[in-house]
Amino acid sequence: MRFAPLPKNPADILALESVPLEQHLTAKTTYEIIKNTTEKYPDKAAIHFLQQGNAEENPITVSYRDLLTRVNQAANLFSHQFKMLSMTDPNKKVISYLLPNLPQAHFALWGAQAVGIVNPLSPRLSPEQIALLLRKANSQILVTVGEFVPGPMWQNVLAARELYPELKTIFVIGGKSDPANGIYDFDGELNQQSPEFTQPSTSPDAVCAYFHTSATTTPDPKLVRLTQRGQIYSAWAIGTGLGYQENDIVGVGLPFFHVGAPMVGGLVPFMCGATTVMMSPMGWMGPGVIENFWKVVRKHKITVTAALASMYRDLLLVPGMENSGLRLAISGTPMPRDEFNAYQKANITVADIYGSSETVMATMNFPGWQRSGSMGWRFPYEQMKVMRADGTECAADEMGELWIAGPNVTQGYQDHSQSAFTHDG
DSSP: OOOOOOOOSHHHHHHHTTSOGGGTOOOSSHHHHHHHHHHHOTTSEEEEEOSSOSSSSOOEEEEHHHHHHHHHHHHHHHHHHHHHTTOOOGGGOEEEEEOOSOHHHHHHHHHHHHHSEEEEEOTTOOHHHHHHHHHHHTOOEEEEEOTTSSSSHHHHHHHHHHHOTTOOEEEEESSOOBGGGTEEEHHHHHHTSOSOOOOOOOOTTSEEEEEEOOSSSOSSOOEEEEEHHHHHHHHHHHHHHHTOOTTOEEEEOSOTTSTTHHIIIIIHHHHHTOEEEEOOTTGGGSTTHHHHHHHHHHHHTOOEEEEOHHHHHHHTTSSOOTTOOOOEEEESSOOOHHHHHHHHHTTOEEEEEEOOTTTSOOEEOOTTSOOTTOOOEEOTTOEEEEEOTTSOBOOTTOOOEEEEESTTSOSEESSOOGGGOOTTO
8 A cells, every 4th residue: 555645744644634544544454464465566575684684695585475475374373273272262362472583573473463462572581571471461372483593582481481381382483393392393384384364354453462561661561452453553654654655675673572663664564565674683783783784775775764762873883874875764762963963964864753562653753844852743543632640731841641542552451451541541
């Protein structure tokens, strides 16, 4: 699909709202987005995957046809596993994954949402936190990586299983199968599944994802419930607000356990038929990714990327920004004015986005009317107010608490929700 023309002022936001939201949304599920785009661009590259994060290597390329096939096979695999585990309650059809940025993260993410609920987990979680979140999600299935990945990820999974024995099935990438202990090769199991899949009837309001809140700011992270409609709306709003186009090539470095990465580096480009470049298994944190970034941009003709302000600061120290071809830098945190101006001088538009697990994205410095130091304007069909502790609305320039309502807002937490919502939602 093509996104609506880029909003140039608040009046354009209001104009988008002059028709029901459903007139803008062309799919009812995230699976339909991938299926629809594959029908239009079957042979186009959906994903280029860089294993080393440098410009010299040849990427592993996944076409839209390949992507849909793998998503279909993942959906079939998970459906089969539900039957093997006698799982009939829709609220317990949960597939967790604990993965670096690999193409298989896309297969697991969108395949799980096609048949149940996906639960992405951070590779930096401790065994205790992994077990806690698996228990909160009622998850019995996990997709992860074997010992070939540096670090304690695999050992942490095994330790978490000791704490949470309800984890019945582990699909491992690059590890050894051990069926007697419920461990299976993920890629091998996908290969045995049919490439054809018909999604069961799914309500747009069905919960399809549990994303966890920060595990560094609280010892007890919560699971945020997101719906099919909420994610599709968010992808449409972000794509419209940022002017994503089918000829864009999107550099992906944010981690896929965070709610923002599957949006700006997955569902949004997939919605319009753009191409993504996964810059390394460890994303921006991969060795050499920052140092090689501008070379990779030129080699793969990357036009859009997303990072935090600290990463953009580091990129300013790397030669090659001028005339790189990058047109849009999406920042998840406000950029200092001098750094903001440096990118603008290089003809790279900076778009600050504010969001949270509970809202996916909430505000944006829309390209063309952005301002350094501000997180911008609300997305279409959202409502926002700055409120005092007593529940009354703040005056202009008065500090308060931001209250948000809209189709992107979570349906609640998996474990405790009441204090997060006002009486009107």
